[in-house]
Amino acid sequence: MSYGQQTQRVMQAVRSKISSRALEPGEKLPSIRGFASTMNVSPSTVVEAYDRLAAEGIIFARKGSGFYVSPKTQPFSVAEIGPLLDREIDPFWVSRQSLDTGMDMLKPGCGWMPADWMPNASLRKAIRNLSKADDHLLSDYASTRGAANLRRLQARQFAAEGIEVDPNQILLTGSATQSIDLVCRLLLRPGDKVLVSDPCYFNFQAILKAHQADIVSIPCTRTGVDFDEFEQAIIEHKPRFYISNSSLHNPTGVTLSPQSAHKILTIASRHDLILVEDDVFAEFLPETTPRLTALGGFDRVIRLGSFSKTLSASVRCGYIAARPDWIEALIDLQVATSFGGPSPIATELIHSCLSDGSYRKHMEALRRRLAKTRREVSANLAELGIQTWLMPEGGFYLWCSLPEGIDSADLARAALQENMVLAPGDVFSPTQSMGQFMRFNVSQMGNPITYEILADVMCNL
Amino acid sequence: MSYGQQTQRVMQAVRSKISSRALEPGEKLPSIRGFASTMNVSPSTVVEAYDRLAAEGIIFARKGSGFYVSPKTQPFSVAEIGPLLDREIDPFWVSRQSLDTGMDMLKPGCGWMPADWMPNASLRKAIRNLSKADDHLLSDYASTRGAANLRRLQARQFAAEGIEVDPNQILLTGSATQSIDLVCRLLLRPGDKVLVSDPCYFNFQAILKAHQADIVSIPCTRTGVDFDEFEQAIIEHKPRFYISNSSLHNPTGVTLSPQSAHKILTIASRHDLILVEDDVFAEFLPETTPRLTALGGFDRVIRLGSFSKTLSASVRCGYIAARPDWIEALIDLQVATSFGGPSPIATELIHSCLSDGSYRKHMEALRRRLAKTRREVSANLAELGIQTWLMPEGGFYLWCSLPEGIDSADLARAALQENMVLAPGDVFSPTQSMGQFMRFNVSQMGNPITYEILADVMCNL
Structure with missing residues (x-):
């Protein structure tokens, strides 16, 4: 490829980022050196490309500070939307690598358990029963809230936690991610601020960006958040909401103590x-802990979750529990944007599995298995100098610090060459300050070669 | 309820509409008389409520023109989001009435066929096979584009229409509605304009409103659109895209002729x-007609659709076919907002049914049945003075004009008291100029009592 072609390629990559909103107006462009490495060109090629784009008015230079996207770009024309294939390690990196790479890949970075850890026997039985279901269930749209039997079951589960909720306060959705997206549609307008912890689930950042919201973050501590910092951030930035996992926080594994939950509610x-409580990992806890909704009810807390982590990620279904008036507004938004919630087939399968006595036994066995696996993987990683930051009370994630001098993004890039998908710390970090951390999924690390590859790759960095 | 309480209730209803964005800043409030009737209070109560809200600065009066939402409302507090239960006839009216009312209701207004018109035998067979599927299919997330086998099948179907498309140019989604929503996320920013026909599918308006886009409309003609008006609207309003159904337009039943398609492409x-081509009814046509994508390829046309109308609305799955670079950006957006596309279980069921030889026979029989039913229903309606605007070449909708002096919203409200859901013209009309029209679903009008109720209700209006 000639020098001119390379410059064109870099220019096109920047245009694409702007068109696709990976780069927003006013946002800083990647550093010359960093982008040169990403695009596999010389820094002078990037300088040339940036200068030409600046001449076109698409970006502008700020003295001594780098290049920025022009505040008001023209509405892009058809020709300007270019490929997004030159992918940096951004919040999408882990998702797309995990979802699209083959089954021959090792995936300590992914967000789910191996297929043979899931309750498939129970699901197969539910599918066989489904083939005899009523015509309406097989062919009609769902009601706007989703299947009543599953919502009643959920309400009973909430009641067991001491939370009184009417089944009509529960809205079934396509997934926990769609639940978050709907909440954002209800509460956010472009430019609004949202408070998260640092690190946090990488898709929070991706969704919030899709809503053109600004992220404000406070450091995650081993008990949740620092309350002074939490309150200070609220006063200073006036965020629209705070979103977090109260149970088994992704990626750190922190579970809020009842005291912390109470304090957060008081400040809020x-x-x-x-407060938006993403409860997707709660079922992995050996005991129910009082979460925000359990203490504060639904006055200002929205609870959401799904069945993807414990039952099946293939059967798509999530939920939102919230105040009745908010649920009404969320129903309109879901009708407008998805024409209703999850498939009646999906909700029927989930209801069957959850009502099946074997499911509870499966979960008990799974919790024991995961506890053992967490200890073993943590010990194996320690031998490589990779230290568990906090041993979580449940779930399949370990948040670990790497040996001194090893950058997790470098490690993830190198591991990919060895057919291993990792989840480097900075994809979880709004402040990009988690370069020394890595999230490991212990359920995906049963193959001993995983550790050999990790050792090799770290050695050669 | 006391007068003061009634005023409070009206004030709360308006606050809710503003909080939930049913009313946008700058938008005109419902008329005093209209809102009094909606809320079942006296006009003076509404005047009082509006005056107090104006005193609070939430709305303001424009001399001789009515009340408007203040341009910059404060970020709403928790207390301000109120119920949306007092529902006017808006784009959600038909969806929510159709989806949530019981099976004992007559639903000439709904957007789907009765369960026993659908290919359930084929679906049951597919479900039985599914119970023997691989563990991975039952428990894992889909790849980011969705099942490859279904995308290959779709690509072959496109090829049969003369459209060359790589399976990787097809993105599977949760539904056609989600496809539209993703396209909006890719292309729109708040304040952008979008061109639609008047009337158009009511959910176009709901989605575009959710994206804070402004709707520009041109009248729908019996051959599609008036080309001069189409071009004039583009020049004047610079819309980001035009979205329509090329085949069996909802609600009018218009199918673009090849000449019209060519002309629209040339002007675009x-x-x-x-151009966004929502192709959800195309399979109901007896012959494949050259649509926009067939003539223009994917340079500037995005095609989308689903399997909800012909196969099952319970099995949620839609698709988008577009340029490869746009598909890449859409994948990111779908990962961010839904963590991937449709359930692998759903795509497997659809692939099974579509590959099943009996499906084609089912569709042929269905087209014959619908053709006969359209003629019969049209004749029955004509006896009531309800005239078919255009006899469509396929599908289950008839767009009809009502007898002189009968308003379709009044008729729909009155029919609801008689347990019948209708689809009044103005829910399809961005300009609210279709009050004399009604959309009828012929497949839902097999019960002769339908016509008796219609006659009675019209008589008593």
Whole structure:
């Protein structure tokens, strides 16, 4: 490829990022050196490309600080939307690598358990029963809230946690991610701020970006958050809501103590802040802990979750539990944007599995298996100098610090060459300050070669 | 309820509409008289409520023109989001009435066929096979584009229409509605304009509103659109895209002729306009007609659709076919907002049914049945003075004009009291100028009592 072609390629990559909103107006462009390495060209090629784009008015230079996207770009024309294939390690990196690479890949970075850890026997039985279901269930749209039997079951589960909720306060959705997206549609407008912990689930960042919201973050501590920092951030930035996992926080594994939950609620109440509790890992805890909804009810807390982690990620279904008036507004939004919630077939399968006595036994065995696996993997990683930051009370993630001098993004890039998908710390970090951390999925690390490859790759960095 | 309480209730209803964005900043409030009737209070109560809200600065009066939402409302507090239960006839009216009312209701207004018109035998067979599927299919997430076998099948179907498309140019989604939503996420920013026909599918308006886009409309003609008006609207409003159904337009039943498709493409090309072709009813046509994609390829046309109308609305799956670079950006958006596309279980069921020889026979029989039913229903309606605007070449909708002096919203409200859901013209009309029209679903009108109720209700209006 000639020098001119390379420059064109870099220019096109930047245009694509702007068109696709990977780069927003006013946002800083990647550094010359960094982007040169990403695009596998010389820094001078990037300088040339940036200069030409600046001449076109698409970006502009700020003295001594780098290049920025022009505040008001023209509406892009058809020709300007280019490929997004030159992918940096951004919040999508882990998702797309995990979802699209073959089954021959090792995936300590992915967010689910191996297929043979899941309750497939129970699901097969549910599918056989489904083939005899009523015509309406097989061919009609769902009601706008989703299947009533599953919502009643959920309400009973909430009741077991001491949370009183009417089944009509529960809205079934396509997934926990869609639940978050709907909540964002209800509560956010472009430019609004949202408070998250640092690190946090990488897709929070991707969704919030899709809504053109600004992220404000406070450091995640071993008990949740620092309350002074939490309150200070609320006062200073006036976020629309705080979103987090109260149980088995992704990626760190932190579970809020009842005291922490109470304190967070008290502060939120003082500043009229909405709390969004993403509860997707709660079922992995050996005991039910009082979460935000359990203490504070639904006055200002929205709870959401799914069945993807414990039952099946193939059967798509999530939920939102919230105040009745918010549920009404969320129903309209879901009708507008998905024409209703999850497939009646999906909700029927989930209801069958959850009502099946074998499911509870499966979960008990799974929790024991995961506890053992967490200890073993943590010990194996320690031998490589990779230290578990906090041993979680449940689930399949370990948040670990790497040996001194090893950058997790470098490690993830190198591991990919060896057919291994990792989840480097910075994809979880709004402040990009988690370069020394890596999230490991212990359920995906049963093959001893995993550790050999990790050792080799670290050695050669 | 006391007068003061009634005023409070009206004020709360308006606040809710603003909080939930049913009313946008700058938008005109419902008329005093209209809202009084909706809320079942006296006009003076509404005047009082509007005056108090104006005193609070939430709305303002424009001399001789009515009340408007203040341009910059404060970020709403938790307390301000109120119920949306007092529902006017808006684009959600038909969806929510159709989806949530019981099976004992008559539903000439709904958007699907009765369960026993659908290919359930084929679906049951597919479900039985599914119970023997691989563990991975039952428990894992899909790849980011969705099942390869279904995309290959789709690509072959496109090829049969003369459209060359790589299976990787097809993205599977949760539904056609989600396809539209993703396209909006890719192409729209708040304040952008979008061109639609008047009337158009009511959910176009709901989705575009959710994206804070402004709707520009041109009248729908019996051959599609008036080309001069189409070009004039593009020049004047610079819309980001034009979205329509090329085949069996909802609600009118118009199918673009090849000449019209060519002309629309030529004009779009002249002004660099993106065309979004919602193809959800195409399979109901007896013959494949050249649609926009068939003539123009994917340079500026995005095609989308689903399997909900012909196969099952319970098995949720839609698709988008577009340029490879746009598909890449859409994948990111779908990962961010739904963590991937449709359930692998759903795509497997659809692939099974479509590959099953009996499906084609089912569709042929269905087209014959619908053709006969359209003629019969049209004749029955004509006896009531309800005239078919255009006899469509396929599908289950008839767009009809009502007898002189009968307003379709009034008729729909009155029919609801008689347990019948209708689809009044104005829910399809961005300009609210279709009050004399009604959309009828012929497949839902097999019960002779339907016509008796219609006659009675019209008589008593």
